[in-house]
Amino acid sequence: MPATIRSLCDFLEDFAPTDLAEDWDNVGLLVGDPQRPVERLMTCLTVTPASAKEAIQKKADLIVTHHPLPFHAVKQLTTESTTGRILLDLIRANVAVYSPHTAFDSTFAGINQQLAEGLHLSEIHPLDFDPQSPSETGIGRCGLLPTNLSLADVASQLKGFLTIESVQAVGDPDKPIQKIAVGCGSAGHLLSLARCRGCDLFITGETTFHNCLEAEATGLSLLLVGHYHSERFGLEELARVLAKSFKTIEVWPSAAESSPLRRL
Numbered sequence: 210m211p212a213t214i215r216s217l218c219d220f221l222e223d224f225a226p227t228d229l230a231e232d233w234d235n236v237g238l239l240v241g242d243p244q245r246p247v248e249r250l251m252t253c254l255t256v257t258p259a260s261a262k263e264a265i266q267k268k269a270d271l272i273v274t275h276h277p278l279p280f281h282a283v284k285q286l287t288t289e290s291t292t293g294r295i296l297l298d299l300i301r302a303n304v305a306v307y308s309p310h311t312a313f314d315s316t317f318a319g320i321n322q323q324l325a326e327g328l329h330l331s332e333i334h335p336l337d338f339d340p341q342s343p344s345e346t347g348i349g350r351c352g353l354l355p356t357n358l359s360l361a362d363v364a365s366q367l368k369g370f371l372t373i374e375s376v377q378a379v380g381d382p383d384k385p386i387q388k389i390a391v392g393c394g395s396a397g398h399l400l401s402l403a404r405c406r407g408c409d410l411f412i413t414g415e416t417t418f419h420n421c422l423e424a425e426a427t428g429l430s431l432l433l434v435g436h437y438h439s440e441r442f443g444l445e446e447l448a449r450v451l452a453k454s455f456k457t458i459e460v461w462p463s464a465a466e467s468s469p470l471r472r473l
């Protein structure tokens with residue numbers, strides 16, 4: 210029996226239950242007919258003009274995108290907006306869209322867990338972990354390095370895992386680090402939680418100048434890897450997970466998307 214959009218939705222609901230998503234989020238099947246078959250599937254971080262074009266050209270039946278599209282309520286669907294143009298093109302080409310977003314951040318095998326494991330942390334827990342009702346799902350992650358490393362050494366390890374050339378840092382490069390918090394994407398709102406957990410370092414994609422100052426003033430080191438790089442690896446892994454579970458489907462991570470930020 211060929212896989213359908215509904216069977217993919219069921220699998221993704223098990224993998225990253227949508228009730229783990231934040232209240233403000235927009236997750237699940239956002240565009241498409243659940244009864245249509247799926248033979249070709251593309252994962253991506255974001256549906257952009259470039260990744261949408263790739264999905265249409267390569268005849269994807271379904272895009273699984275981390276960031277939702279549409280995200281905000283849509284009152285007009287016209288070619289006058291970027292969102293409208295992309296959605297109209299996808300709908301005309303019969304490409305469905307599913308987004309797990311913050312459910313994928315928080316689920317057991319989600320992006321934050323993968324990042325924590327990529328740094329070889331042990332005793333990994335969500336940042337909102339409650340010993341009274343322990344759960345392996347939740348926001349962010351924190352854990353311990355096997356041995357103390359300097360901030361500069363953690364930065365090197367992180368660059369290796371994410372295959373990036375540089376990160377932005379707050380804090381003394383020689384500072385010894387043992388306990389690390391991670392929050393993929395734009396997770397400056399988790400800084401105080403990381404501090405309460407006794408972490409020496411918080412790793413996220415991006416945050417504000419004032420959060421950087423606050424981290425510096427309170428002795429919490431920061432590594433900022435860029436929003437794109439803090440999450441993109443998770444969509445490459447999700448493509449592998451889906452390919453393994455659905456042998457009849459050709460699955461690939463978008464080759465056309467990239468960070469919009471360049472270093473000149």
Ligand SMILES: [Zn+2]
Pocket residue numbers: 276393394395436440
């Ligand atoms: Zn994000």
